[in-house]
Amino acid sequence: MTLIKKLDKLPPKREEIETLNILRQLSKSSTALGELKGIAKTIPNQAMLINAVVLQEAKDSSEIENIITTQDDLYKALSTSINQPIQIKEVINYRKAIFLGADTINNQGFLRQKDIVELQKTIIENNAGIRNIPGTVLKNDKTGEIVYTPPQEKDEILDLLSNFLDHFNNTDSDISPLINLAILHYQFESIHPFYDGNGRTGRILNILYLILNGLLDIPILYLSSYINKHKSEYYKLLNKVNENNEWENWITYMLKAIEVTSNKTIEKISSIKNLLEETIITAQDKATKIYRKELIELLFEHPYSKIEYVVSKLGVERKAASRYLKKLEEIGLLESQKIGRETIYINTKLIEILKN
Ligand SMILES: Nc1ncnc2c1ncn2[C@@H]1O[C@H](COP(=O)(O)OP(=O)(O)O)[C@@H](O)[C@H]1O
Ligand SMILES: [Mg+2]
Numbered sequence: 001m002t003l004i005k006k007l008d009k010l011p012p013k014r015e016e017i018e019t020l021n022i023l024r025q026l027s028k029s030s031t032a033l034g035e036l037k038g039i040a041k042t043i044p045n046q047a048m049l050i051n052a053v054v055l056q057e058a059k060d061s062s063e064i065e066n067i068i069t070t071q072d073d074l075y076k077a078l079s080t081s082i083n084q085p086i087q088i089k090e091v092i093n094y095r096k097a098i099f100l101g102a103d104t105i106n107n108q109g110f111l112r113q114k115d116i117v118e119l120q121k122t123i124i125e126n127n128a129g130i131r132n133i134p135g136t137v138l139k140n141d142k143t144g145e146i147v148y149t150p151p152q153e154k155d156e157i158l159d160l161l162s163n164f165l166d167h168f169n170n171t172d173s174d175i176s177p178l179i180n181l182a183i184l185h186y187q188f189e190s191i192h193p194f195y196d197g198n199g200r201t202g203r204i205l206n207i208l209y210l211i212l213n214g215l216l217d218i219p220i221l222y223l224s225s226y227i228n229k230h231k232s233e234y235y236k237l238l239n240k241v242n243e244n245n246e247w248e249n250w251i252t253y254m255l256k257a258i259e260v261t262s263n264k265t266i267e268k269i270s271s272i273k274n275l276l277e278e279t280i281i282t283a284q285d286k287a288t289k290i291y292r293k294e295l296i297e298l299l300f301e302h303p304y305s306k307i308e309y310v311v312s313k314l315g316v317e318r319k320a321a322s323r324y325l326k327k328l329e330e331i332g333l334l335e336s337q338k339i340g341r342e343t344i345y346i347n348t349k350l351i352e353i354l355k356n
Contacts, residue, residue, distance in 0.1 A: 004149045005242070005243075006151075007150070007151055007160060007187075007190050007191065008245075009160065009163045010163055010164065010166075010167040010183060010184075010187055011167060011173075011175065011183065012183060012245065012247055014175075016245060016247045016248070017175065017179055017183060017247050017251060018175070018179070019248050021248060021252055022179065022248060022251050022252055022255070025252050025255040025256060025259070026176055026178055026179065026255055028255075028259050029178055029255040029256070029258040029259040029262070030176075030178060032258070032259045032262035032263050032266075033178070033210075033215055033216070033221070033258055033259075033262045034215075035262065035266055036216070036220070036221070036262040036263075036265055036266050036269075037215065037216050037217065039266055039269050039270070040216070040217065040218060040220055040269060041217065042273070043269060043272070043273060044276075044297075045297045045300070045301065046218055047301050048272070048276075048297060048300035048301045049218070049220060049269065049272065050218050050219065050220060051301055051302070051303075052272065052300070052303065052350070052354050053219075053220040053222065053265065053268070054095050054098050054099070054219060054220070055074060055075075055078075055091075055095055055354075056222065056225070056354055057094075057095075057098070057207075057219075057221075057222055057223075057224055057225075058074075058091045058092070058094040058095040058098070059074060059091055060222070060224035060225045060227075060228050061094060061199075061200050061203045061204075061224035061227075062087075062090055062091045062094055062200065063224075063228055064199060064200075064203075064224060064227055064228050064231060064234075065199055065200065072351075073088055074088060074091055074092070075303060075304035075346075075351070076304065076339055076344070077089075077092060078092065078302075078304065079302065079304040079305070079306055079309075079342075079344050080339050080340065080342055080344070089125075090123065090124075093122055093123050093124075093125060094123055094200055094204070096122055097119045097122040097123050097200075097201075097204055098204055098207060098219050099219075100118065100119065100122055101115070101119050101204050101205075101207070101208045101219075102207075102208065102211060102218070102219045104118075104208075105208050105211050105212050106211070109212070110169040110212070111165060111168060111169060111205075111208065111212075112165070113130075113158075113161055113162070113165060116161075116165075116193075116201065116205070117129055117130065119201050119204055119205075120194050120197045120198075120201045123197045123200050123201060123204075124194075124196055124197040128194070128195050128196075129194075130154065130157060130158070130161075130193050130194065131154065131157060131192075131193060131194060131195055132154045134152035134153065135152070136150060136152070136192065136195060137149050137150075138150070138192070147235075147239055148190070148238075148239060148242050150190060150191060150192035151191060151192075157191060157193050160187075160191045161191060161193055164184065164187050164188060164191060167180070167183075167184060167187075168184055168205070168209060168212075169212075171212060171213055177209070177210075177213040177215060178215075178254075178255055178258060179251055179255075180209070181206055181209050181210070181254065181258075182250060182251040182253075182254035182255065183247075183251070184205065184206075184209060185202055185203075185205070185206055185254065186238060186241050186250060188201075188202040188205060189202050189238055190238070190241075190242060203223060203224055203227075206221075206223055207219045207221055207223075220265060221258070221261060221262065221265065222261040222264065222265050223254075223257050223258070223261055225261060225264070226256075226257040226260050226261050227257060230253070230257075233253060234253070237249055237250040237253050238250065268353060268354075271353045272300070272350070272353060275349055275350060275353060276296070276300055279296055279299065279300075279333055279349075280293070280296050282331060282332075282333060283295075283296055283328065283331070283333065286331040287327050287328060287331050290323070290324045290327055290328075292314065294313055294314055295310065295313075295314060295324060295328075298310060298313050298314075299328070299333070299334065299345075299347045299350070300347065300350060303346065303347045303350045303351050303354065304344050304345070304346055304347075305325065305334070305344065305345045305346075305347070306325075306342060306343065306344050306345065307321045307322050307325065307343075308321075310324055310325060325345045328345070329345060333347070334346060334347060334348075335348050
């Protein structure tokens with residue numbers, strides 16, 4: 001039986017979080033993230049980018065918690081009204097929570113405890129709120145061994161959360177925001193304020209923290225795909241901070257995640273931009289009569305599109321909308337598929353980019 005160590009308040013000791021290794025990795029991560037922020041701005045219609053990338057993040061983050069969903073199922077779920085299985089619902093909810101959080105940060109400029117509760121509630125769809133019954137422990141899901149015991153008493157949880165929020169909202173901290181992101185993520189997971197959804201809520205807080213600090217304008221950083229690929233390290237390093245304040249490897253891990261995922265997202269955005277340009281040229285050339293910029297943008301905002309979307313975006317009749325989509329299919333820009341009684345039109349080339 002290990003002794004339960006009390007969780008320290010933030011911030012940690014300066015010399016533990018600004019080692020040479022951390023600072024070296026920091027400079028690479030900052031450069032990559034800066035580049036991502038820049039290139040994201042060059043996409044003409046930001047909704048196109050956010051929709052695509054956020055759905056991917058929702059999928060990856062949920063996968064860390066063993067909620068596996070295929071991309072196709074997700075897009076179908078977004079574009080049709082059929083009842084969704086719980087796994088798909090949770091991914092769609094995660095995406096909703098990212099948008100909700102980004103709005104809150106943009107409108108309010110800080111987060112309150114109730115905003116975090118709202119995020120978690122959006123993901124999990126229940127009203128349990130902050131834990132108020134002791135007994136929550138983190139177990140190794142293979143061996144069943146208890147790896148970490150978070151604070152048990154509600155007062156202590158609230159006190160730690162308020163310290164967390166002070167640190168989160170302080171945009172004048174002299175610690176680099178990327179180092180702070182790693183620290184805050186550790187702290188949130190270790191407070192583990194909810195019965196469930198702590199991982200996913202915490203990963204949304206990461207994205208919001210970047211926006212709050214002006215490091216991104218829109219929620220497009222993809223950390224969960226990296227964490228997913230290096231999941232056992234993620235758990236192990238969180239643990240090492242719990243056990244012996246081993247900050248260096250944890251912070252370096254998170255910084256590396258920021259570098260790698262920024263670079264991947266930059267590549268993805270360039271591919272999306274190229275495809276957009278090609279698609280516009282093809283449509284202008286082969287569907288001259290119906291070509292409209294907004295129509296093509298729609299295919300990128302909704303990789304799974306349908307007549308209603310065209311009707312509402314272009315303000316045309318159903319008949320015209322249907323004709324447009326059919327024409328775009330005819331010239332090879334879309335593929336149609338029947339789901340129940342609905343026909344959806346898929347931007348398959350975009351889906352390929354998003355998948356990989
Ligand atoms: N040793 C640990 N110390 C602190 N947090 C941990 C540890 N191991 C795992 N975690 C965090 O707990 C999360 C799982 O908690 P949970 O409430 O089930 O969230 P979710 O339902 O979103 O997965 C993991 O994603 C991870 O972020
Ligand atoms: Mg869970």
